[in-house]
Amino acid sequence: MTAVTSDATGTPRWLTPSPRNWRLALLIAVVAIPGSIWLAPGNVAFWISFVAVSAVTLAVTINAWGRYPGPLLVAPAIALLFVMNIFPLMWSFGLSFFRFRVNRQAPPRFAGLDNYEKILTDPTVWDRLQTTALVVVFTVAIQMIVGFLLALLFEKEFPGRRVLLMLVLTPMMLSFVAVGAFFRFYYEPTFGLLSQAVRLFTGEPFILLKTPAGALAGIVFADAWMWSPFVMLLVLAGLVSVPKYLYEAAEIDRASWWRKFRTITFPYIRSLLLLALLFRTIEAFKLFDIVFLITDGGPGSSTETIAVYVFRVSFQFFRTSQSSALAYFILFIVIVLTNLYLYFARQRSQEA
Amino acid sequence: MSTIKLQNLTKRFGDLVAVNNVDLNIDAGEVLCLLGPSGCGKTTTLRMVAGLEMATEGDVFLADKRVNDLTPSQRNVAMAFQFYALYPSLNVAENLAYPLHADRLSQADIDGKVREVARVLDLTDVLNRLPGRLAEGEKQRVSVGRAIIRDPNCFLFDEPLSRLDVQLREQMRGQIKEVLSGLNKATVIVTHDQLEALTMADRIAVMRDGYIEQVGTPHEVFATPSNLFVAGFIGTPQMNLMAGTFAGQRSGSLRLKTGEQEIAIPSSVPHAGLTEGGRVTIGIRPRSTELASEAGDDTLTATVDLIEPMGAETLLHLSDGDRDLRVVVDQDVMVRVGEQLHVRPRASQTHLFDQNDARIA
Numbered sequence: 120m121t122a123v124t125s126d127a128t129g130t131p132r133w134l135t136p137s138p139r140n141w142r143l144a145l146l147i148a149v150v151a152i153p154g155s156i157w158l159a160p161g162n163v164a165f166w167i168s169f170v171a172v173s174a175v176t177l178a179v180t181i182n183a184w185g186r187y188p189g190p191l192l193v194a195p196a197i198a199l200l201f202v203m204n205i206f207p208l209m210w211s212f213g214l215s216f217f218r219f220r221v222n223r224q225a226p227p228r229f230a231g232l233d234n235y236e237k238i239l240t241d242p243t244v245w246d247r248l249q250t251t252a253l254v255v256v257f258t259v260a261i262q263m264i265v266g267f268l269l270a271l272l273f274e275k276e277f278p279g280r281r282v283l284l285m286l287v288l289t290p291m292m293l294s295f296v297a298v299g300a301f302f303r304f305y306y307e308p309t310f311g312l313l314s315q316a317v318r319l320f321t322g323e324p325f326i327l328l329k330t331p332a333g334a335l336a337g338i339v340f341a342d343a344w345m346w347s348p349f350v351m352l353l354v355l356a357g358l359v360s361v362p363k364y365l366y367e368a369a370e371i372d373r374a375s376w377w378r379k380f381r382t383i384t385f386p387y388i389r390s391l392l393l394l395a396l397l398f399r400t401i402e403a404f405k406l407f408d409i410v411f412l413i414t415d416g417g418p419g420s421s422t423e424t425i426a427v428y429v430f431r432v433s434f435q436f437f438r439t440s441q442s443s444a445l446a447y448f449i450l451f452i453v454i455v456l457t458n459l460y461l462y463f464a465r466q467r468s469q470e471a
Numbered sequence: 472m473s474t475i476k477l478q479n480l481t482k483r484f485g486d487l488v489a490v491n492n493v494d495l496n497i498d499a500g501e502v503l504c505l506l507g508p509s510g511c512g513k514t515t516t517l518r519m520v521a522g523l524e525m526a527t528e529g530d531v532f533l534a535d536k537r538v539n540d541l542t543p544s545q546r547n548v549a550m551a552f553q554f555y556a557l558y559p560s561l562n563v564a565e566n567l568a569y570p571l572h573a574d575r576l577s578q579a580d581i582d583g584k585v586r587e588v589a590r591v592l593d594l595t596d597v598l599n600r601l602p603g604r605l606a607e608g609e610k611q612r613v614s615v616g617r618a619i620i621r622d623p624n625c626f627l628f629d630e631p632l633s634r635l636d637v638q639l640r641e642q643m644r645g646q647i648k649e650v651l652s653g654l655n656k657a658t659v660i661v662t663h664d665q666l667e668a669l670t671m672a673d674r675i676a677v678m679r680d681g682y683i684e685q686v687g688t689p690h691e692v693f694a695t696p697s698n699l700f701v702a703g704f705i706g707t708p709q710m711n712l713m714a715g716t717f718a719g720q721r722s723g724s725l726r727l728k729t730g731e732q733e734i735a736i737p738s739s740v741p742h743a744g745l746t747e748g749g750r751v752t753i754g755i756r757p758r759s760t761e762l763a764s765e766a767g768d769d770t771l772t773a774t775v776d777l778i779e780p781m782g783a784e785t786l787l788h789l790s791d792g793d794r795d796l797r798v799v800v801d802q803d804v805m806v807r808v809g810e811q812l813h814v815r816p817r818a819s820q821t822h823l824f825d826q827n828d829a830r831i832a
Contacts, residue, residue, distance in 0.1 A: 371543050
């Protein structure tokens with residue numbers, strides 16, 4: 120630490136003005152930014168903060184130039200990650216302990232665990248969680264079954280397999296908005312494909328999204344359509360990893376189809392199935408886009424999943440801090456679910 | 472009767488002919504080894520018997536029944552795979568019991584058979600282990616056990632010992648031979664290891680490039696190889712094969728010329744196919760020689776290039792300038808590099824092959 124003090128003048132090195140003295144720049148920024156926010160009008164404070172941050176960045180960059188090329192190269196990515204992800208995450212976590220509305224001028228007031236208490240006692244939250252659970256159970260079950268059957272189909276070589284495989288994988292690569300819009304038109308009562316098809320038989324237009332059950336089915340179908348290929352891809356990877364000679368040996372040993380599946384195929388795909396189940400459960404739990412686009416939570420609030428509810432609380436009711444608390448509550452549930460799965464997966468693999 | 476009969480069996484993969492017109496008969500209780508270098512079609516032949524490959528042409532008969540159109544499970548064959556093909560998620564007992572489920576036996580019967588096979592193959596202590604936690608030799612025994620636990624039409628073994636170390640291989644050779652001798656089934660063993668074939672087989676079929684070159688008892692293929700390939704393939708160290716010409720028949724012996732040297736081989740049989748000056752290949756096994764104290768009518772002269780002690784015997788690499796000659800002598804024969812030796816092939820153990828590589832004598 121002796122290197123910190125400089126030679127001739129006796130002033131410490133971190134106070135010597137120099138383009139590479141990032142410590143000094145940081146010190147100025149730490150003083151200048153809160154000071155300007157406190158004292159200066161908004162637009163002036165913004166520019167002062169901007170200049171301060173730029174100066175720190177510049178000083179750090181000049182200091183690291185040539186000396187730490189590795190850290191310098193990853194720094195932009197880390198900075199972006201911090202600004203776009205980590206900082207908002209921590210900020211919203213902090214907010215969840217305050218009383219704050221983003222559309223009011225009032226500064227945040229500390230509220231302790233009030234927000235958490237409010238959401239945990241809110242019957243709406245539990246109702247939305249039930250809706251979410253319904254969607255999760257149905258969509259994940261259908262995805263697993265359809266994905267699995269598709270994988271069994273695509274395991275075999277047949278003409279046109281590659282092209283068909285590509286087509287089957289397309290839904291997964293579409294954007295949520297495209298899928299949502301597509302199914303919205305698909306279920307549309309007057310010219311939608313589904314309604315038209317039903318009208319051929321009944322003569323009446325068919326409004327799928329009219330009833331709560333129909334709307335739920337519509338959402339589940341759209342989500343399953345989009346994500347079954349993902350399950351298929353994982354299962355297919357497991358299926359092709361089974362050595363062919365095991366099937367040959369089983370054939371020699373006159374094993375039935377079911378026995379082959381149970382003793383050879385399934386052990387190879389079990390861990391991948393669990394992985395697919397885990398991914399899809401977490402994703403389905405956070406399901407927002409498709410619901411928002413197809414039913415917007417309707418009819419009534421019968422298909423409003425917890426994610427849609429969070430959106431409403433934060434951007435329609437503008438209860439910002441309460442929605443932060445809710446978001447962290449959901450994160451907690453997802454983490455618990457994840458760890459449960461991992462626990463079971465690990466236990467199974469230890470048995471094997 | 473558990474027999475295997477192959478008729479004109481042919482397998483083509485596109486332009487490649489893997490197995491070409493193979494005819495074989497294997498009787499009940501007989502062990503036949505398919506022996507050949509890798510890629511000679513021996514495994515393909517075995518897989519066609521098992522039904523894992525469909526024959527392009529020709530027929531497979533098991534127990535006198537044509538089985539070409541039957542699936543492997545319908546053919547009722549037992550097979551041990553080269554990589555053992557143990558079911559990784561099942562323990563040893565379940566692996567052994569696997570082929571029995573198709574017979575719809577009671578659990579008690581299955582357990583009894585598993586215990587019996589485990590006892591014969593010395594697997595009793597590892598019955599509860601998964602294949603991943605077995606030693607290589609144990610895996611191999613489980614794969615054999617899974618084959619012998621039921622009562623099939625025939626037994627097929629694909630390179631059963633190729634993944635074992637030398638010591639274990641010797642031990643298992645004897646064990647498999649013993650187990651098979653009690654079963655009275657037609658058995659085919661595929662191997663590239665001639666020692667394995669010579670020790671375990673009742674008959675050996677030597678294959679090359681899809682063709683069967685020779686079928687015979689281990690003694691026959693060793694003592695009277697039907698062509699140059701079999702002669703060179705069977706026997707270690709490899710037989711000395713020297714190009715030469717026929718120099719006439721005289722007083723009960725054939726005179727042959729190889730390079731500058733002439734050698735007389737005692738033979739009473741007149742060889743009509745040979746003309747004077749005709750090209751022949753002379754085959755002399757390194758162990759079918761003795762050292763002579765001085766040059767004679769029936770000796771070859773060469774100098775020692777290299778000495779390889781092999782324990783009980785010593786392998787000498789000799790050379791007369793153009794030709795190499797390998798000779799095995801007793802360990803107590805002392806020679807030095809550079810020394811000139813006179814080698815006398817043992818009477819009636821010299822092989823002669825004509826221009827088409829076929830055996831003459």
